[in-house]
Amino acid sequence: MRTKKTLEIIYVLLVIVMATGTIIGKYTSLDYVSDNIFGSWWFCLLWAIGAAAGIVYFLKRKIRRPIVITLHLSFVVILLGALLTHLTSNKGVVHLRQGKAIDTYITKDGNEAKLPFSIQLNKFTVSYHAGNMAAMDYASIVTLIQGDKHEQYQISMNNIYSGYGTRLYQSSYDEDMKGSYLSVNSDPYGIPVTYLGYALLFFGLIAMLIDPKGNFRRLLRKEAIAGIMLVMGCLNASAQPALPRQTADDFGKILIVYNGRICPIETYAIDFTTKLYGKKSYKDFTPSQVLTGFMFWGQEWMKEPILRLKGAELRNKLNLNEYISPMSLFGQQGYILGPYLQDAHSQENDNVSKQLLDTDDKMMLLMELTQGKPLRIFPYTSKSNTVDWFTPTDRYPKDMPKEQQQYIRSILPLAGQLARQGKIDMLNELILKLRKYQYRYGGNTIPSDTVIKAEGIYNHFPFATILFIFNLTAGLLSVLFLAHKKRYRLFTWLMSLSWCVLTFTLALRWVINGTIPLANGYETMLLLSWLIMLVSVLTTRKLQLMTTFGLLMSGFMLLVSHLGEMDPSITPRMPVLNSPLLSIHVSIIMISYALLSLTFISAIAYFLTCNSKRESVMAANQQLTVLSQIFLYPAITTLGLGIFIGAIWANISWGSYWGWDPKETWALITFMIYAIPLHTNSFSALGKPKNYHLFMLLSFFSILMTYFGVNYILGGMHSYA
Numbered sequence: 001m002r003t004k005k006t007l008e009i010i011y012v013l014l015v016i017v018m019a020t021g022t023i024i025g026k027y028t029s030l031d032y033v034s035d036n037i038f039g040s041w042w043f044c045l046l047w048a049i050g051a052a053a054g055i056v057y058f059l060k061r062k063i064r065r066p067i068v069i070t071l072h073l074s075f076v077v078i079l080l081g082a083l084l085t086h087l088t089s090n091k092g093v094v095h096l097r098q099g100k101a102i103d104t105y106i107t108k109d110g111n112e113a114k115l116p117f118s119i120q121l122n123k124f125t126v127s128y129h130a131g132n133m134a135a136m137d138y139a140s141i142v143t144l145i146q147g148d149k150h151e152q153y154q155i156s157m158n159n160i161y162s163g164y165g166t167r168l169y170q171s172s173y174d175e176d177m178k179g180s181y182l183s184v185n186s187d188p189y190g191i192p193v194t195y196l197g198y199a200l201l202f203f204g205l206i207a208m209l210i211d212p213k214g215n216f217r218r219l220l221r222k223e224a225i226a227g228i229m230l231v232m233g234c235l236n237a238s239a240q241p242a243l244p245r246q247t248a249d250d251f252g253k254i255l256i257v258y259n260g261r262i263c264p265i266e267t268y269a270i271d272f273t274t275k276l277y278g279k280k281s282y283k284d285f286t287p288s289q290v291l292t293g294f295m296f297w298g299q300e301w302m303k304e305p306i307l308r309l310k311g312a313e314l315r316n317k318l319n320l321n322e323y324i325s326p327m328s329l330f331g332q333q334g335y336i337l338g339p340y341l342q343d344a345h346s347q348e349n350d351n352v353s354k355q356l357l358d359t360d361d362k363m364m365l366l367m368e369l370t371q372g373k374p375l376r377i378f379p380y381t382s383k384s385n386t387v388d389w390f391t392p393t394d395r396y397p398k399d400m401p402k403e404q405q406q407y408i409r410s411i412l413p414l415a416g417q418l419a420r421q422g423k424i425d426m427l428n429e430l431i432l433k434l435r436k437y438q439y440r441y442g443g444n445t446i447p448s449d450t451v452i453k454a455e456g457i458y459n460h461f462p463f464a465t466i467l468f469i470f471n472l473t474a475g476l477l478s479v480l481f482l483a484h485k486k487r488y489r490l491f492t493w494l495m496s497l498s499w500c501v502l503t504f505t506l507a508l509r510w511v512i513n514g515t516i517p518l519a520n521g522y523e524t525m526l527l528l529s530w531l532i533m534l535v536s537v538l539t540t541r542k543l544q545l546m547t548t549f550g551l552l553m554s555g556f557m558l559l560v561s562h563l564g565e566m567d568p569s570i571t572p573r574m575p576v577l578n579s580p581l582l583s584i585h586v587s588i589i590m591i592s593y594a595l596l597s598l599t600f601i602s603a604i605a606y607f608l609t610c611n612s613k614r615e616s617v618m619a620a621n622q623q624l625t626v627l628s629q630i631f632l633y634p635a636i637t638t639l640g641l642g643i644f645i646g647a648i649w650a651n652i653s654w655g656s657y658w659g660w661d662p663k664e665t666w667a668l669i670t671f672m673i674y675a676i677p678l679h680t681n682s683f684s685a686l687g688k689p690k691n692y693h694l695f696m697l698l699s700f701f702s703i704l705m706t707y708f709g710v711n712y713i714l715g716g717m718h719s720y721a
Contacts, residue, residue: 003057003683010050015669017043020711022662038660044086051079067211071204078197082658085190091183092658096121098178103146107183115184116164118145122152124173124180137280138170140180155182158652183358185656196646205637215678219626241297242289250431253456255446257376257389261513262447266459268374275668276362277323278308280462291369296416300368302327311355312631313413315696326366329359337363340589378408378435379396379442387443396678407437454511463505464526464558471498471555472527478548485544492547494542498554499533506530516564525589527553529596543627549601552693557597585649589642589667593703595635596674600700602628603693610690625689628696636674643667666706673699 017037037043058072094105101120104112123141139156145166155161161168165188165667172181209216210520243251253264269287270280282290282304293301305323309315315322318336329336340356368374372392379389383399390396392412396405411434418427439446447455478491508525509517517523535549602624609621648665651657658664677695680687686695 007050007053010046010053014046014050017046017377018665018669021660022665023659025662030659036658037622039086044083044272047079048417050085051076058532059257062263067204067214069198071208074197074204076197077200078194080196081190081192081194083190084193085187085657088189089185089187091185093592094119094168094184096140096142096180096182097174098123101143116146119143119168119182121144121180124177126173126177138173140170140173140182141535150654160652161324163556168414173329190650191657193372195648201640201644205640209634209637219630219633241300242285242293243296243427244424245286245289245593247428247431248286248288248292250428251292252286253452254377254431255442256374262389262445263512264452264455264459265377267455270459272365272369276308277306278310282306292419294366294369295412296419302366309355309359311358313352314355314359317352326363329363335363336710341474345399355653370469371596372412375412376595377438379438380404381441381443385443387441387445389442389445405567433473434614450688451512451514454508458505458508458512463501465503466496467502467529467618468555468558471495471551471558473555473557474498475548475551476550482545483549486545487670488544491551492537495533495540495547495551495554496537497720498551499530499537502526502530502533502554524590525557528594528597529557532557532593532597534596535594545627549598549605553597553601585642585646588638592635592637592639593707595631596670596700596703598631599628599635599696600703602631603697603700606689606693607697622689625692628693632674632677632696636671639667639671639674643671663706663710666702666710668700670702670706673702 004516021037022034022247024037027549038554055076063069090107090113092105092107094102094115096102096119098121101118103115103118105115107113110235110392113166120143121140122143125138125139125141127139137156139154141152141154142161144151144163153161155168155170157170159170165186167185167187169183169185170180171183173179174473208214211217249266252264252269255262255264256265256268258268258271260266267290269291273282273290274280274286276282277289280287281342285293290301290306305321307324307326307329309322309324314320337356337360341360343353365374374391375389376389378391378522379387380397380400381387382397388397390408392409396408411430413432415427418424418430433498474491478488481488481491506517506523509523509526518527532554533550536546538552540546606621606624606628609618609624610620612621643664646667647657650659676683677686677692680692686692701721
């Protein structure tokens with residue numbers, strides 16, 4: 001009993017220290033908490049005592065099942081590998097300048113250490129996405145010299161050099177593009193031991209699901225599940241000047257460089273309108289009408305109450321309404337936000353300051369549009385066959401013909417003049433000629449017709465918004481038909497239809513960006529909803545209540561992404577994300593979150609029905625614990641696989657398989673919390689359904705913290721996810 005008590009205390013302390021460390025890191029730095037908390041002797045000692053207590057307790061229990069032994073042994077091996085890394089690894093940075101060989105690097109402590117070879121930078125290059133806008137990859141072409149042996153390598157993101165017991169990673173570069181920084185990592189003992197631990201863990205987690213004598217298979221065999229599910233089955237037109245809708249739509253098909261990629265200007269117009277007004281359209285105007293309204297009738301549109309002030313604190317401070325005109329921010333003393341901005345920049349965590357800066361950003365967006373700065377719509381192919389895109393106010397290459405420069409400068413003012421004069425036919429011809437100009441000079445940077453059509457469909461139909469309304473409504477209605485099997489089945493078909501529409505939405509984003517949609521928080525929320533519905537559809541025949549669960553939980557996830565104002569913009573990935581491990585890592589993690597969210601719904605259903613006296617409801621309530629545990633086992637498996645696949649990816653990309661970033665730390669905390677109810681023999685209190693579901697209800701907050709808290713509060717390398 002004493003060993004068990006020690007283990008419990010250490011386990012809780014580890015969770016508390018890790019959670020506290022991520023919060024301290026927000027107000028200091030990741031390096032500070034890595035050195036003074038996660039890398040401290042007492043934190044290492046805490047893990048060591050916990051591991052020792054766990055081994056003693058495990059031996060006292062006299063557990064002989066090989067799969068269980070392998071699974072728990074894997075954590076001991078992983079901790080041993082981490083200790084070896086902590087004690088024996090060497091890390092640092094080498095700064096290379098083109099043409100100069102160097103054989104030393106600077107360690108993390110600021111000391112100089114020898115490399116097992118000399119290294120010389122031959123060339124540093126940055127490759128860009130189409131149109132020369134956003135970086136796609138960074139690469140250092142180097143020569144390694146050892147004695148008479150000269151070897152040339154290219155080191156880039158996700159493409160490391162490994163040899164002579166040393167690994168080199170692309171880290172940064174000099175502004176003049178003639179120098180490069182490479183991270184140096186030598187960890188000959190920790191990595192192989194840690195990877196052995198990962199292999200044992202992967203085997204143990206998967207074997208836990210397929211072991212015929214294991215708890216998961218026993219839960220699936222319970223005949224009561226099938227039996228209980230059978231029982232459960234028993235606005236006014238505005239006079240504001242604007243282009244006709246068709247003309248504005250044609251203008252929206254003009255291509256623009258936006259968010260590091262080339263897309264229809266309609267996409268920019270949607271984000272522009274949403275940024276100002278909080279919605280994709282304003283009154284009866286389409287986003288393209290709003291954008292061209294500000295471009296061609298700037299004075300009139302600056303008087304429109306289109307600017308939304310989201311924060312009540314700022315509105316009260318300045319005595320303004322929620323929706324104001326941009327012009328109302330200019331008074332007799334000039335720009336009324338001006339006197340507050342300097343203090344706002346120094347107090348960015350204050351609500352009023354955040355709202356001030358947000359409003360000022362919107363005004364800067366309008367000012368830049370009046371100057372034509374965002375309108376990078378004019379491609380030019382140079383004599384070297386390089387395609388660059390320009391705005392009307394840019395400095396143009398010397399080899400660009402004067403006539404072409406004049407065309408770029410004059411075409412938009414001419415379009416505005418035609419619009420104001422009401423010469424729509426001539427304006428339509430001018431728009432058509434501009435599109436032909438883009439295709440003539442855009443070369444291979446012009447997206448394919450398929451991509452443009454896909455983006456047009458995606459822009460015109462707010463699938464995610466429609467689906468969250470549809471799923472939540474259908475989920476609530478389905479509760480009324482739980483006792484009518486045939487009518488209830490209709491909702492399963494409706495969820496299947498919703499899943500197909502969401503699949504189509506994700507496919508559109510994949511086609512538009514050319515990469516699997518997993519690169520940001522909005523896309524992972526869509527994926528999470530997709531997975532929840534997929535699991536629900538596949539299991540609803542035996543577990544009928546899954547239809548209601550799937551509709552409500554997926555609708556909730558889509559609603560959260562909508563209300564949380566996650567950025568739905570489609571942007572190129574950061575270079576480090578261009579790895580096949582991205583889709584594997586994120587997909588597996590999202591599967592886990594989907595399954596854990598279903599345990600949360602099971603807990604809610606349990607407490608909503610636990611006081612009912614109806615026999616059918618009481619019988620269903622008794623089975624919710626089994627249902628929740630069926631979700632829990634594969635959830636823990638996928639979460640464990642996802643975390644440590646992410647660790648392998650981090651080691652490949654950054655040279656360290658664990659960096660105590662807030663996202664990975666909270667993912668580990670979540671894993672440790674949800675692992676507790678798998679040990680009901682050790683924690684007998686969780687054998688009682690009420691205690692179990694209360695634990696699962698509270699545990700879900702760790703998911704919320706991992707997914708949302710890190711993104712919006714703590715930050716870190718994973719805050720985009």
